[in-house]
Amino acid sequence: MNAVTIEPATGLLCLSRALASELLPFEHAAIIHPSDTRTAAIFRGSWFNPDRRCWEDNTFAAHGGNVEEAVARGTPRFVTMNAFRTRSACFKSDWRENPWKETQNLAALQAVWTELDFHDKPAWKHLSPAEMIFHVIERIRSRGWPLPTYILCSGSGLHVVWLHTRVSPRKAMGIWKALQQALNDAFIDMGRDKAAMSATTNLRLAGTKNEGRPVSILWPVHVDEIVRHDFDELCRAILPYTVDEARAYKAKLREQKTARQARIAAPTGTPRLTGTTFYATLLADLDKVMTDRFPGVVDDGHRNEMLFIHARVWAWLMEPDELIARIKAEAPRFGFTQREALTHMRSVINRAKSACNVGRGQADPRYKIGPQRIRVDLGITAREAKRLDLRMLIPPSLRRARAAERAEKSRRARGAASRAEQQSVRLEHGREAIRLREVEGLTRIQIAERLGGVSPSYVDKAVKEAKAVALIRPKRARKTKEELNEDSLEAEILDQKRERRIADREAEAIAAAAMAGSHDSSRYMSNDAGALVAAESPAYHGDIHGVAPPSSEEHERLVSGLAGRPFSVSAPRQHANEEARRRHAWWTDHLRQLTRSLAEGRSASAR
Structure with a gap:
């Protein structure tokens, strides 16, 4: 295992043989976020607000070189294990005072960890944190994994941390998640905290207190024994596959996806379904229902509801100007004048106009509308849906029946046998399996090979069905009076x-x-x-x-x-x-x- 010794942060060169349990909060933060990095470390603590006379949470950020000053000013208790970009959560605000602590703002992945709440487990709760460390180290060594960078006592639990070389989240997030999952799965019985596995998790700083209990690094003993591992070497030692194998597997998946998309886009393939096709099909069903129920003008009791539903669907299919023109053109059909229709649909038009200015990552302000809600509001029954040949405004029972029908047609097109034929063949196999087991004394695997290479589970199912059929007794024919005269x-x-x-x-x-x-x-x-x-x-x-x-x-x-x-x-x-x-x-x-x-x-x- 290649290991890179951590360069001590400013003020730690003379403390290379200092005890790790005596590290101060800013020294611990400097180990996680070195001074030569330009990314941000996000801290969280609390401060007393004299105006409100209460303690409030305080979140702030700092570069690696400004960690000491920021910690001294903010007195934090937690720090993020990974680094973030220097962006603020709100527009035109300072990233130092209002940092953006979200996954999409991650700048670098530099650690994996597991948080052990062993005090909640009956098998371990009688041990102290110092005694628990020996069991953690023994389990890591038994698996052949590299030893952690440090183990910190959080007051009642343990933080087992592996610092590693910095990697880009855009390239290595999937592998990092697999590594984090593998590490935590190894300590499930020791009370690993599943909620502390996110890449944006912050852990406690050494030198602080947790409800009066001191937080400190218990292992290793000295600061110069703290090491930072190579990320690729760490993955090769812990994961069942290498980084190159994972990348090759991803490339294979991308090739399969490209081939599938090309097959779908081919003229003989199924047309690609998009949001436009979704709302176009929904609008076609609405037109069928309205034409069937209201051959002429929509009556007064339903015109508001029908126009509002249609306008919400039109908003997803056309631009605001086209929407206004469509509402004006269809107003007489719904029993409104053009002015009345535009007045009633003002909220739909305003939301459609606002949708034109929505940026990337922002929510679309247009009304969300689904087929099931429309079906319930309009009271469309299964009989009506069948009669009008609706495609989306159908009840769940009809949807399941159509899905089963499509699956049956697809199976027939691929040459699959019917369910009755499969059951008949399986019944014959079950009877043959019973005979082979009782007469020739074959095992399940031998019977599976004899029946043509089927799976042992298939043999079990076939035998079960054959036994069930054998227990069925045929009905006796009722005797006539002449037959009963003999008795x-x-x-x-x-x-x-x-x-x-x-x-x-x-x-x-x-x-x-x-x-x-x-x-x-x-x-x-x-x-x-x-x-x-x-x-x-x-x-x-x-x-x-x-x-x-x-x-x-x-x-x-x-x-x-x-x-x-x-x-x-x-x-x-x-x-x-x-x-x-x-x-x-x-x-x-x-x-x-x-x-x-x-x-x-x-x-x-x-x-």
């Missing part, structure tokens, strides 16, 4: 079931008649098993003693049918409700008394 017991059981069904139907008829109530129609008895039949006579009111005597014909018919035989009414089925059972009991008592009265009348007349 008298089964025939008898069948007859008993049929008789029970007939009895249940009779009970259901009685329960239904009882539920109709005495206020619906009067009742009379028939010759068949005491069933209740609705009659056309007026409704009966009152109890049994107030009933009118039957006519002579009814008397003869009822007496001839009922006298001399016991009367019974099948009980209602168990599932009948309580009201049905109550009515059934009342009618049973009613009919028994009527039968008894008729029988006594016939006996008296005979005597």
Whole structure:
């Protein structure tokens, strides 16, 4: 491993054998940001505001040569590990007082690190920071990695830092992120802080305090033992691939992307989708909906909504002057005059004009509008979307169905088999795999090779499906009466079931008649098993003693049918409700008394 010893900053030459644990904040900052650099180091601290009588955060920046003066003036507690350009966060403000601490403003990458909050882990929380250092160093050595530049105690945790030669973020940001990820993944069980992995992270300065606990460098012991590693050598030692291999892989991806774009742009390929095609398709769907719903002029209840939706889409497809002309031309269609339409759409026009002055990196002020919001506002259903052949204003269910249909067509075009065919083939493979395992005793890998080089997971899935199909029992065909005659017991059981069904139907008829109530129609008895039949006579009111005597014909018919035989009414089925059972009991008592009265009348007349 090539290692470059750090040149001590101003004031540190005489302290080359000084203890690292005694470094002051500006000395620690000078190690991270050397004095010969023209990039900015960003600091963060706090200061007491006498006007508000409270402590406030204070962020400022300084060149490498001005670190000592800036630290003495601002008393910071944190410093960025990477360097930034001398740009301010606000226009026309001083970058020293208002620095721009964003990823796009990075000037150089010069360190990787991991922040360990081991006090939150049960396996390590009983150790002190000094004791924890030995476990960290042992893990680094076991992986064959270079030792860190320094390990700092942040008060309760550890900052393990590897300083390296400066590289450009534009060229090496991807490799730097991979290196940072690899380092932090090695200390997950020790409580690595995932939130402190960003390139813009700031860490604590040595010589400060964290809630009363001192912050200091615990390893190495002396200042002259602090080294800065070569970035390429550090990547080769830690990453599973070299920098050259990563660059070759990126070049290959770029070639594939170029070929894919050329294939898409070819006449036979799919047309390239852009923002213009998006809003043009959305506008076509809107026109279909409006033409279908409002063949003439849009009615008063929907004209404001329809014009506002159309104007927001037009704003993304044309310049402000064209937008104004389009609104004027379409105003009569929406039931407005030109002046009214321009007044109502003033906000859309103003935003379209403001969009012409938007610079790079600034947000577009035009209204953001999506198809799903329009679909919900207009209440477009799946049936309407199918009927009008809409492409974007469709519900999610229809969108998924169309996506599945397109995928199916694409698979068919590539020669892929249907799902049913694949399942059939897989079922045969599963049965064959079961036979090979039980008869020949082959393993999964051997079975996969025997079946034509399929994967072992495919064998597992095929066997699972074959077992599931084997457990399915075919339905037995129902026997006819002639077939059951051969077995008298089964025939008898069948007859008993049929008789029970007939009895249940009779009970259901009685329960239904009882539920109709005495206020619906009067009742009379028939010759068949005491069933209740609705009659056309007026409704009966009152109890049994107030009933009118039957006519002579009814008397003869009822007496001839009922006298001399016991009367019974099948009980209602168990599932009948309580009201049905109550009515059934009342009618049973009613009919028994009527039968008894008729029988006594016939006996008296005979005597």
